[in-house]
Amino acid sequence: MTNSAVKTLSQLANHEEFIQRHIGPDAAETAAMLSELGVDSLEALIAQTLPADIRLKTPLATGPATTEANALAHIKKAASKNKMFKSYIGMGYHPTLTPNVILRNVLENPGWYTAYTPYQPEIAQGRLESLLNFQQITLDLTAMELASASLLDEATAAAEAMALAKRVTKSKSNQYFIADDVHPQTIDVVKTRAEMFGFDIIVGKAADAAAHDVFGALIQYPTTNGDIRNDSALIAQLQANKAIVAVATDPMALMLLKAPGQLGADVVLGSAQRFGVPMAYGGPHAAFFATRDAYKRSMPGRIIGVSKDRRGNQALRMAMQTREQHIRREKANSNICTAQVLLANMASFYAVYHGPVGLKNIAERIHRSTDIFAAGLKAKAIEIVNAHWFDTITFKVTDRAGVIKRALAAGVNLRTDVADTLAVSFNETTNSNDIAELFDIVLGTGHGLNVDALDAAIVKDGSKSIPADLVRNSSVLGHPVFNQYHSETEMLRYIKKLENKDLSLNHSMISLGSCTMKLNATAEMIPITWPEFGSLHPFVPRDQAQGYDEMISQLGDWLVNITGYDNISMQPNSGAQGEYAGMVAIRKYHESRGEGHRNICLIPVSAHGTNPATASMTSYEVVLVDCDKRGNIDMADLKAKAAEVGDRLAAIMVTYPSTHGVFEQNIRELCDIVHSYGGQVYMDGANMNAQVGLTSPGFIGSDVSHLNLHKTFCIPHGGGGPGMGPIGVKSHLAPFLPNHTVVNIAGTGASNGAVSAAPYGSAGILPISWMYIAMMGGEGLKQATEYAILNANYMANKLDPLFPVLYRGANDRVAHECIIDIRPLKEASGITEMDIAKRLMDFGYHSPTMSFPVAGTLMIEPTESESKAEMDKFIEAMSTIRAEIDKVVAGEWTVDNNPLAFAPHSMQDIFDPEWDRAYERQYAAFPASYVSENKFWPAVSRIDDVYGDRNLICSCPSPEAYR
Ligand SMILES: *Cc1c(COP(=O)(O)O)cnc(C)c1O
Numbered sequence: 001m002t003n004s005a006v007k008t009l010s011q012l013a014n015h016e017e018f019i020q021r022h023i024g025p026d027a028a029e030t031a032a033m034l035s036e037l038g039v040d041s042l043e044a045l046i047a048q049t050l051p052a053d054i055r056l057k058t059p060l061a062t063g064p065a066t067t068e069a070n071a072l073a074h075i076k077k078a079a080s081k082n083k084m085f086k087s088y089i090g091m092g093y094h095p096t097l098t099p100n101v102i103l104r105n106v107l108e109n110p111g112w113y114t115a116y117t118p119y120q121p122e123i124a125q126g127r128l129e130s131l132l133n134f135q136q137i138t139l140d141l142t143a144m145e146l147a148s149a150s151l152l153d154e155a156t157a158a159a160e161a162m163a164l165a166k167r168v169t170k171s172k173s174n175q176y177f178i179a180d181d182v183h184p185q186t187i188d189v190v191k192t193r194a195e196m197f198g199f200d201i202i203v204g205k206a207a208d209a210a211a212h213d214v215f216g217a218l219i220q221y222p223t224t225n226g227d228i229r230n231d232s233a234l235i236a237q238l239q240a241n242k243a244i245v246a247v248a249t250d251p252m253a254l255m256l257l258k259a260p261g262q263l264g265a266d267v268v269l270g271s272a273q274r275f276g277v278p279m280a281y282g283g284p285h286a287a288f289f290a291t292r293d294a295y296k297r298s299m300p301g302r303i304i305g306v307s308k309d310r311r312g313n314q315a316l317r318m319a320m321q322t323r324e325q326h327i328r329r330e331k332a333n334s335n336i337c338t339a340q341v342l343l344a345n346m347a348s349f350y351a352v353y354h355g356p357v358g359l360k361n362i363a364e365r366i367h368r369s370t371d372i373f374a375a376g377l378k379a380k381a382i383e384i385v386n387a388h389w390f391d392t393i394t395f396k397v398t399d400r401a402g403v404i405k406r407a408l409a410a411g412v413n414l415r416t417d418v419a420d421t422l423a424v425s426f427n428e429t430t431n432s433n434d435i436a437e438l439f440d441i442v443l444g445t446g447h448g449l450n451v452d453a454l455d456a457a458i459v460k461d462g463s464k465s466i467p468a469d470l471v472r473n474s475s476v477l478g479h480p481v482f483n484q485y486h487s488e489t490e491m492l493r494y495i496k497k498l499e500n501k502d503l504s505l506n507h508s509m510i511s512l513g514s515c516t517m518k519l520n521a522t523a524e525m526i527p528i529t530w531p532e533f534g535s536l537h538p539f540v541p542r543d544q545a546q547g548y549d550e551m552i553s554q555l556g557d558w559l560v561n562i563t564g565y566d567n568i569s570m571q572p573n574s575g576a577q578g579e580y581a582g583m584v585a586i587r588k589y590h591e592s593r594g595e596g597h598r599n600i601c602l603i604p605v606s607a608h609g610t611n612p613a614t615a616s617m618t619s620y621e622v623v624l625v626d627c628d629k630r631g632n633i634d635m636a637d638l639k640a641k642a643a644e645v646g647d648r649l650a651a652i653m654v655t656y657p658s659t660h661g662v663f664e665q666n667i668r669e670l671c672d673i674v675h676s677y678g679g680q681v682y683m684d685g686a687n688m689n690a691q692v693g694l695t696s697p698g699f700i701g702s703d704v705s706h707l708n709l710h711k712t713f714c715i716p717h718g719g720g721g722p723g724m725g726p727i728g729v730k731s732h733l734a735p736f737l738p739n740h741t742v743v744n745i746a747g748t749g750a751s752n753g754a755v756s757a758a759p760y761g762s763a764g765i766l767p768i769s770w771m772y773i774a775m776m777g778g779e780g781l782k783q784a785t786e787y788a789i790l791n792a793n794y795m796a797n798k799l800d801p802l803f804p805v806l807y808r809g810a811n812d813r814v815a816h817e818c819i820i821d822i823r824p825l826k827e828a829s830g831i832t833e834m835d836i837a838k839r840l841m842d843f844g845y846h847s848p849t850m851s852f853p854v855a856g857t858l859m860i861e862p863t864e865s866e867s868k869a870e871m872d873k874f875i876e877a878m879s880t881i882r883a884e885i886d887k888v889v890a891g892e893w894t895v896d897n898n899p900l901a902f903a904p905h906s907m908q909d910i911f912d913p914e915w916d917r918a919y920e921r922q923y924a925a926f927p928a929s930y931v932s933e934n935k936f937w938p939a940v941s942r943i944d945d946v947y948g949d950r951n952l953i954c955s956c957p958s959p960e961a962y963r
Pocket of ligand 1: 575
């Protein structure tokens with residue numbers, strides 16, 4: 001006998017599923033929204049929205065949903081297969097001690113990790129300050145004039161330095177020089193980039209650099225084998241021949257070494273990883289980049305600048321190139337969009353925490369360990385290859401294989417990738433027992449060396465391992481911010497103070513179209529700070545990374561299934577980087593077929609700015625394709641352009657659903673047309689959140705796509721990164737996926753170059769996407785997509801009477817986002833989309849995407865994670881704003897004295913003794929009843945963009961300036 005009212009055990013267990021935590025609307029809200037849309041089921045809505053011919057016929061094969069607890073147990077088991085050896089491999093990656101106050105309050109804190117890139121600076125002053133600190137650290141350590149906030153990794157920063165060199169050099173040469181003692185992965189990435197640009201690379205002895213006619217050169221300081229050379233004469237010689245010289249360096253070494261700027265460098269770059277960011281099997285970490293003021297217009301990435309707000313207060317913002325690619329398109333300095341803000345913030349807090357004295361102490365400790373080790377080897381007549389050192393000793397032993405064997409047996413990794421040498425790089429975690437253990441490993445037991453005795457001798461005689469002329473003679477980090485937060489109480493409060501200035505997903509919906517700001521569930525985030533994932537060096541022997549291998553390959557299989565492709569590369573560490581890897585694969589594919597002459601890339605006018613910027617990185621010429629009045633790609637224009645370029649057609653880059661938020665009906669036809677001319681289809685996967693489980697790029701007929709794992713697959717945006725941009729490809733492109741010079745990647749061409757420093761990009765955050773897919777299962781993923789579409793259509797319908805929805809697809813449905821048109825009201829009232837964006841802050845909301853892809857519009861993407869209740873609050877805000885605009889139109893308020901024109905209202909503004917506004921203070925700050933329950937105060941009032949660009953300041957202002 002069964003009682004149907006009593007649930008079975010498995011039905012009871014289902015009640016605990018993650019899916020309902022990830023998806024915002026409950027059953028009642030779903031019913032209400034469906035009724036608003038006039039459909040009786042989610043399935044009916046989807047049938048109206050997606051073209052029937054692209055609907056998948058089979059369900060996803062990613063398995064059933066798993067509870068949070070089960071998924072965590074499963075991934076813990078995989079993680080435990082990683083072996084946590086001590087790493088002395090170096091090569092730009094070092095063990096570090098993340099200060100716990102930073103670990104818990106930044107890396108593990110949604111207030112920091114769920115924020116978006118600070119495009120709305122009034123509600124992002126916290127991370128802007130932290131990034132400005134990052135720039136200040138870079139400036140102090142490098143002695144350069146201008147620093148940017150962060151780049152993806154050291155190797156790609158080096159590639160950007162080469163691109164900058166070509167932009168600014170007066171040399172006519174097409175050759176670029178790389179010293180052979182630069183890290184191998186850096187050489188690899190720069191070579192790939194040079195091949196795509198059509199530059200010739202010379203790799204040779206640094207000393208010979210000036211013998212070549214080159215437009216630029218890259219050297220490293222200290223070198224990959226640990227040596228420290230004074231290259232100032234070489235730099236001057238190169239510059240005399242009009243070459244632009246980049247120096248790759250190490251921030252910890254620079255605490256003791258003379259700054260590269262003082263040696264004459266034009267560009268200085270490197271990785272900030274060892275400033276408190278775990279190695280995480282290769283990333284994510286932030287790279288730093290600095291150059292001369294004269295090259296500021298050619299600088300890649302973001303620069304944080306100091307400006308002032310409407311009240312004349314100091315205020316920070318992204319300077320000059322805000323959304324550079326969207327303005328300069330294929331002429332952009334770089335395609336970098338998502339970078340590594342969260343990690344730059346961690347590194348910057350690490351410097352704030354330790355201060356100049358603490359950091360110098362750490363650097364000296366590392367240097368002393370190295371000196372002691374070197375002294376021991378010398379005492380035993382072991383040949384040391386490098387004449388000088390900071391943290392690395394490269395040496396030769398007769399029994400190399402035996403030493404490696406002893407090391408592995410002791411759970412120790414040495415650097416072994418160079419055939420006849422071994423190397424050891426010391427780090428912040430090294431203690432005297434570790435040095436003694438290394439002596440045992442290298443010399444065998446019974447060597448008789450004593451670490452304390454060796455240390456005492458160095459203390460007595462002094463160290464000569466840093467050349468006298470290269471000892472740092474300038475002070476660093478003198479700014480107050482690096483000298484006043486050294487107790488944990490002060491540090492905690494500084495972190496919290498900055499966090500409080502930033503609006504993140506833990507406050508309210510961030511409905512940025514194209515950015516997919518969905519839930520970043522806590523369970524997804526938990527594994528990334530496990531040492532089993534965090535402590536691995538990217539170049540460990542393969543058998544030590546079995547847990548990573550297992551997780552990455554399962555995630556890869558799932559993504560293959562979800563995208564309908566055949567292979568996946570996990571190397572690109574952002575979406576734009578994925579675009580680049582995909583275009584490299586396309587170019588190499590054409591070349592392999594003797595069709596290297598194909599050099600045209602079709603791009604719809606509505607494309608995201610990274611698309612044309614990327615196409616130009618593979619030396620493709622961009623030909624724009626028009627859109628029709630409904631926002632769809634103009635098929636007649638596409639056919640005409642394709643016919644016109646004929647067999648020069650290399651590719652099209654197309655986003656689906658389109659950046660207009662519409663499922664275009666003839667996407668299959670588009671693929672066929674491009675293929676018929678021998679071109680390849682690059683489908684930008686940023687909008688996968690509208691596809692997963694319902695259709696797929698591979699099924700539709702494209703050849704390659706990147707996936708923004710930080711959009712659709714739940715990696716948080718981190719305030720502007722990290723991200724991951726793996727690419728899926730059809731099998732014919734698989735042989736052209738990136739490889740890596742240090743770690744061979746199976747299934748791709750052996751001779752292919754790398755696009756990122758680490759073989760699996762920012763592998764350390766892949767567990768987030770793994771957890772998401774595991775907990776949702778195939779059915780849950782499909783449901784997420786359906787709800788993304790439901791929420792967007794609900795929003796479109798409710799907002800349309802207030803602000804007209806610009807584009808709709810079949811049956812008047814939108815995909816997972818919608819664009820509302822501000823232009824007619826702007827015309828009538830003088831109120832702009834910018835005013836609306838700023839006024840939303842008074843309601844506690846971050847603006848939707850502004851003026852992309854259409855100027856004068858807002859693009860809204862609620863995602864599946866937002867409830868109807870939250871969306872209704874936003875709709876109420878928009879309705880109130882509409883009423884405010886109406887008052888301006890009616891002449892009740894003038895165009896420059898109304899709550900929109902003065903938005904956002906900071907607390908200082910509201911409590912200004914002189915209040916001469918045409919509206920009440922109370923209404924300005926609390927424009928809806930729900931606001932008073934959870935008020936978010938913008939830290940400053942509206943920021944003056946023009947002033948900031950005219951008076952560019954990218955370093956920490958002096959304390960006087962703050963007063
Ligand atoms: C976000 C986005 C990109 C770039 O991705 P990043 O990870 O930020 O580099 C490219 N195309 C579209 C349509 C996007 O929305």
